[in-house]
Amino acid sequence: MDCIFCEIAAGNIPAKKVFEDDDVIAFLDVNPASFGHTLVVPKQHVRNFMEADAATIGKVFGVASALGRVLQAKLGASGMNLLSNAGESAGQTVDHFHIHLIPRYDDRTQEALTLEFGPMDLDLDQVLAKIQH
Numbered sequence: 001m002d003c004i005f006c007e008i009a010a011g012n013i014p015a016k017k018v019f020e021d022d023d024v025i026a027f028l029d030v031n032p033a034s035f036g037h038t039l040v041v042p043k044q045h046v047r048n049f050m051e052a053d054a055a056t057i058g059k060v061f062g063v064a065s066a067l068g069r070v071l072q073a074k075l076g077a078s079g080m081n082l083l084s085n086a087g088e089s090a091g092q093t094v095d096h097f098h099i100h101l102i103p104r105y106d107d108r109t110q111e112a113l114t115l116e117f118g119p120m121d122l123d124l125d126q127v128l129a130k131i132q133h
Contacts, residue, residue, distance in 0.1 A: 005096040009043040016124045018070075018131055023056075024063045026101075028124045033102050035113050036075045036127055040064045040099040048086035048097050056097070064099045074131050076112075077103035 007013040008027065015027035018038050029037040042060050046052045052060075068080045081102040085092035105113065 003045055003094070003096050005039075005041045005094055005098060006043075006045050009041065016128045018128065019063060019067055021063075023059050026063060026067055028127055029100065030124070032127075033100075034104060035110075036071050036077065036101075036103040036131065038067060038071065038101040040067060040101060042097055046097045047095055048092060049084050050086050052097050060097065060099060064101055068101050071101060071103050071131065074133065075103055076105065076109045078106045078109065079104035 004013065008015045009025050015025075017025065017027050019026040019040075023044070024040060024042055026038055026040045029039050040060055040063050042052065042056050044056065046056060049057060049060075064082060068082065071077055072080060081100070081104060083100040083102065084098065
């Protein structure tokens, strides 16, 4: 396998898993744009959402929707960006369909997170523990 997300889904590369079932895996982004930035990925390789079948899209977006609510509740996010790039010209850097869940925070919550965990140079184990708590 050459695809890093296929390797993660197969268990060959470790990841900070937030969710996993037979079809979908979700894990913390190693280069987070915000506290709790999570990737939702189908286990079966498909290049992007435009090449995925309706069932795969439904499963991935269903997990993303449910996880977005969990991240919001557990982390105190006041908003959520949902992003999926399709193709290199659109900014896709991993050639495997994935959705970014990027929690967004009001100033007070962001300050509290920074005091608790420090700046964005986070220990992903700390983030995972807060989500799973």
